[in-house]
Amino acid sequence: MIQTNAVQLHALTRAYGMRDSRVVALDEVTVGFEAGSFTAVMGPSGSGKSTLLHCAAGLDRPTSGRAVVAGTELTGLSEKRLTRLRRDRIGFVFQAFNLVSALSAEQNVALPLRLAGRRPDRAAVRAVLGEVGLGGRERHRPAELSGGQQQRVAIARALVTRPQVLFADEPTGALDSGSSRTVLELLRAFAGGGGPGGGPGRGAAEGGGPPRTIVMVTHDPVAASYADRVLFLSDGRIADSLAAPTAHEVAARLAALETGPAVAR
Ligand SMILES: Nc1ncnc2c1ncn2[C@@H]1O[C@H](COP(=O)(O)OP(=O)(O)OP(=O)(O)O)[C@@H](O)[C@H]1O
Numbered sequence: 086m087i088q089t090n091a092v093q094l095h096a097l098t099r100a101y102g103m104r105d106s107r108v109v110a111l112d113e114v115t116v117g118f119e120a121g122s123f124t125a126v127m128g129p130s131g132s133g134k135s136t137l138l139h140c141a142a143g144l145d146r147p148t149s150g151r152a153v154v155a156g157t158e159l160t161g162l163s164e165k166r167l168t169r170l171r172r173d174r175i176g177f178v179f180q181a182f183n184l185v186s187a188l189s190a191e192q193n194v195a196l197p198l199r200l201a202g203r204r205p206d207r208a209a210v211r212a213v214l215g216e217v218g219l220g221g222r223e224r225h226r227p228a229e230l231s232g233g234q235q236q237r238v239a240i241a242r243a244l245v246t247r248p249q250v251l252f253a254d255e256p257t258g259a260l261d262s263g264s265s266r267t268v269l270e271l272l273r274a275f276a277g278g279g280g281p282g283g284g285p286g287r288g289a290a291e292g293g294g295p296p297r298t299i300v301m302v303t304h305d306p307v308a309a310s311y312a313d314r315v316l317f318l319s320d321g322r323i324a325d326s327l328a329a330p331t332a333h334e335v336a337a338r339l340a341a342l343e344t345g346p347a348v349a350r
Pocket residue numbers: 101102108109110128129130131132133134135136137
């Protein structure tokens with residue numbers, strides 16, 4: 086049902102290039118992401134994962150179709166309104182952390198509030214850093230932190246505005262397995278009604294409001310197993326989905342997609 090979905094894509098299509106060089110990266114994808122859910126998006130290289138994430142998050146505009154995020158239709162929004170929506174309602178976590186190297190952890194986390202013209206509440210910023218296990222590291226700069234710690238700063242920065250939806254693009258792609266586990270557990274705790282071991286209202290952004298929803302692109306079946314559901318893309322379309330995934334099942338479905346068409350399975 087549309088009203089329970091934090092993100093709803095309707096026949097979303099994104100094509101690049103013209104005529105002979107035209108590539109349909111996303112081909113009429115219709116899918117909903119339920120409020121409070123944690124979904125992993127997987128698929129072979131070039132299947133359209135990043136394109137889906139970028140169009141759903143308002144970082145890219147679809148060629149046709151519609152994306153509705155946190156009750157707001159993105160299609161037709163001006164750049165200004167899109168920027169405001171991204172800033173106020175959406176959080177982002179990227180593989181490369183994207184922290185500002187000259188700023189401390191605390192200053193990085195406060196940045197979205199400053200950009201929104203709000204005066205950061207120091208105690209609140211420190212509380213979010215504490216939630217991601219970085220209490221005592223507030224004054225460290227990114228270069229003085231490990232990769233896993235930097236990604237936790239990036240998660241704190243994404244959560245400080247209490248977004249309804251968090252989009253994560255390969256958040257553990259640059260991390261070792263131990264740091265990945267910590268980051269994935271944080272994400273799962275953030276999602277309202279997350280997967281096994283997770284739970285509603287336990288995340289850094291605790292404090293009421295609508296359930297928090299995560300859409301995460303990953304290549305890693307272990308990372309995907311932290312989600313409630315895995316969507317598999319192939320050639321720009323949703324080819325498969327798996328609820329309550331295990332890493333083993335995810336790897337098997339992915340291998341089937343990478344080796345041949347769905348009918349061959
Ligand atoms: N800016 C662009 N111009 C032209 N083609 C593009 C552009 N961005 C993506 N594509 C094409 O769209 C298709 C989907 O790309 P996308 O990056 O969404 O795939 P992906 O599943 O995220 O891949 P990967 O796992 O390798 O990151 C690919 O065929 C890609 O070459």
